[in-house]
Amino acid sequence: MLWPALRALSHGELTPDQLQWLLGAFKLEEVSRTEGPGAAKSVAHRSFTDDADTRLVLDLARTGDSGWVFTLFYAGQRPSAGVVEHHRAMFRNAIDRLGLTLIEIAPAATADEVLVAQPASPGMPESAVGAHWDLPQDDLDGLWPHLGLSKAAPREVKEVKLRELMAAPAWSAAPADLRRQAEEFLQGE
Numbered sequence: 001m002l003w004p005a006l007r008a009l010s011h012g013e014l015t016p017d018q019l020q021w022l023l024g025a026f027k028l029e030e031v032s033r034t035e036g037p038g039a040a041k042s043v044a045h046r047s048f049t050d051d052a053d054t055r056l057v058l059d060l061a062r063t064g065d066s067g068w069v070f071t072l073f074y075a076g077q078r079p080s081a082g083v084v085e086h087h088r089a090m091f092r093n094a095i096d097r098l099g100l101t102l103i104e105i106a107p108a109a110t111a112d113e114v115l116v117a118q119p120a121s122p123g124m125p126e127s128a129v130g131a132h133w134d135l136p137q138d139d140l141d142g143l144w145p146h147l148g149l150s151k152a153a154p155r156e157v158k159e160v161k162l163r164e165l166m167a168a169p170a171w172s173a174a175p176a177d178l179r180r181q182a183e184e185f186l187q188g189e
C-alpha cells in the first residue's frame with residue numbers, strides 16, 4: 001500500500017511546453033499511477049527507492065481543470081526527513097517556476113504552506129468546527145492532533161492553525177484555561 005509522505009496542491013494553467021518541462025524535471029513517465037490514494041487522477045509518475053531501500057513513488061495528478069497535485073508516496077518505512085525536504089524543495093521550485101499558485105503542502109513546514117479556510121459567507125455553512133466545542137478540554141498539546149498537526153510541527157504552522165481555530169464560532173465555548181494557553185502560545189510564552 002502506498003502512503004503519502006508529502007503532498008503539494010497548486011492551481012494554475014500549464015502550457016504543453018511547461019508540462020513537458022515538469023515531466024522531464026521530475027523524470028516522470030506519462031503513465032497514470034494505478035495504486036494508492038488518488039490514482040484515478042494521476043497523469044504521470046515514477047517509482048524509485050531511496051538510500052534506505054524504501055520504495056517511493058513521485059506522482060503528478062490533476063484536480064479539476066487547473067489544479068495540480070504533486071505527491072511523494074512511500075511503501076513500507078517512511079522516508080527520511082532529508083528525502084521529504086528534498087522533494088518539498090523540488091515541489092516548491094516547480095510551482096514557482098511554472099507560475100502556479102501554492103494552495104497547501106502537507107505536512108506543512110512553513111506558514112505559507114498551510115491551507116486556511118476562508119470565513120463562511122452569510123447564508124453559507126459554518127466552519128467544520130461549528131458553533132459547539134467538542135475538542136480537548138485539558139491543554140494545548142492535546143489540541144494539535146485535532147488540528148491535523150503533530151506536537152513536533154513547526155511553531156509557525158501551529159500558530160496559523162491555532163489562529164484559524166480561534167476565529168471559529170466554537171472558540172468562545174472553549175475552556176478558559178485552554179484559551180489562556182492559546183493566547184500565551186501566540187505571544188511566544
